[in-house]
Amino acid sequence: MNAASAFVQQYGPWALVTGASDGIGRAFAEELARRGVHVILVARRRAQLEQLAARLTQAHGVQCRVVPANLSNTEGVQQVLKCSKDHDVGLVVCAAGFGTSGLFLQNDLPTELDMLQVNCGALAALSWGMGHRLVQRGRGGLLLLSSVVAFQGVPRSAHYAASKAYVQTLAEGLREEWSGLGVQVLAVAPGPVRSGFAARSRMTMAQAEDPQVVARASLDALGRTGTVRPGFLAKLLGYSLALTPRWARIKIMGKVMAGMARRP
Numbered sequence: 039m040n041a042a043s044a045f046v047q048q049y050g051p052w053a054l055v056t057g058a059s060d061g062i063g064r065a066f067a068e069e070l071a072r073r074g075v076h077v078i079l080v081a082r083r084r085a086q087l088e089q090l091a092a093r094l095t096q097a098h099g100v101q102c103r104v105v106p107a108n109l110s111n112t113e114g115v116q117q118v119l120k121c122s123k124d125h126d127v128g129l130v131v132c133a134a135g136f137g138t139s140g141l142f143l144q145n146d147l148p149t150e151l152d153m154l155q156v157n158c159g160a161l162a163a164l165s166w167g168m169g170h171r172l173v174q175r176g177r178g179g180l181l182l183l184s185s186v187v188a189f190q191g192v193p194r195s196a197h198y199a200a201s202k203a204y205v206q207t208l209a210e211g212l213r214e215e216w217s218g219l220g221v222q223v224l225a226v227a228p229g230p231v232r233s234g235f236a237a238r239s240r241m242t243m244a245q246a247e248d249p250q251v252v253a254r255a256s257l258d259a260l261g262r263t264g265t266v267r268p269g270f271l272a273k274l275l276g277y278s279l280a281l282t283p284r285w286a287r288i289k290i291m292g293k294v295m296a297g298m299a300r301r302p
């Protein structure tokens with residue numbers, strides 16, 4: 039058996055990817071299709087999902103199901119759970135999300151609460167709903183998109199970093215709870231990545247990783263570790279700060295974010 043068919047055997051035949059219309063989620067969908075896995079594509083922008091589905095089917099011969107859904111409300115989450123019910127899903131990638139930057143008190147509260155729902159609420163509901171199915175079939179994986187900002191407070195992106203700390207901690211706990219049940223859980227903690235993220239979160243990134251690097255390294259790490267820092271930038275940021283005390287990391291990240299969150 040070659041590596042691709044072993045992957046399908048373990049994590050196929052279907053995968054569900056949220057945030058598939060752009061950036062990291064789209065790269066996951068592309069990499070999964072390349073490995074021969076059929077993909078359920080979730081995001082709000084139907085046209086982008088349909089274009090991607092057509093491209094993946096043509097290039098890799100896989101089936102795709104498009105599920106346009108807004109994960110900032112519970113109906114959107116229920117729709118995803120309902121539409122995926124009849125597919126044998128072995129892998130779930132929760133990549134839908136966005137960030138905010140700037141001083142917390144100067145930001146718009148509805149946007150902050152919307153972010154909390156997409157990054158954490160919807161992710162928890164999908165982890166629970168899909169987690170039941172994965173555990174029942176006794177085989178599969180769950181990937182949750184954390185970040186390098188998850189490991190300490192980050193001034194000028196305080197609420198976004200807090201949402202990613204939630205994701206990181208949830209993944210670490212679920213990994214232990216599901217160990218022995220055949221379901222692998224992986225926290226994916228990238229550094230800056232070239233995607234739609236920077237524009238939506240109003241950050242500027244001097245350097246950024248390709249989303250394809252994140253997807254490939256994360257899928258390769260599944261089942262081998264609990265947290266992956268995919269790509270050079272994530273490793274550089276992660277390991278260079280690893281021995282720094284938490285209070286100092288908060289100061290350093292605050293300085294980094296002061297540059298990234300500067301308004302034009």
Ligand SMILES: NC(=O)c1ccc[n+]([C@@H]2O[C@H](COP(=O)([O-])OP(=O)(O)OC[C@H]3O[C@@H](n4cnc5c(N)ncnc54)[C@H](OP(=O)(O)O)[C@@H]3O)[C@@H](O)[C@H]2O)c1
Nearest residue numbers: 057059060061062081082083109134135230231233234235
């Ligand atoms: N880029 C980075 O530097 C970076 C670094 C570390 C971690 N991350 C994390 O990686 C994940 C993916 O980010 P990205 O870089 O790929 O950003 P992106 O290019 O902006 O993509 C975000 C995706 O999430 C979807 N999404 C956003 N709001 C949604 C909603 N309300 N309902 C359904 N889907 C929604 C978007 O689709 P629609 O707009 O079509 O709905 C899009 O497909 C996020 O969780 C982010 O926090 C990113």
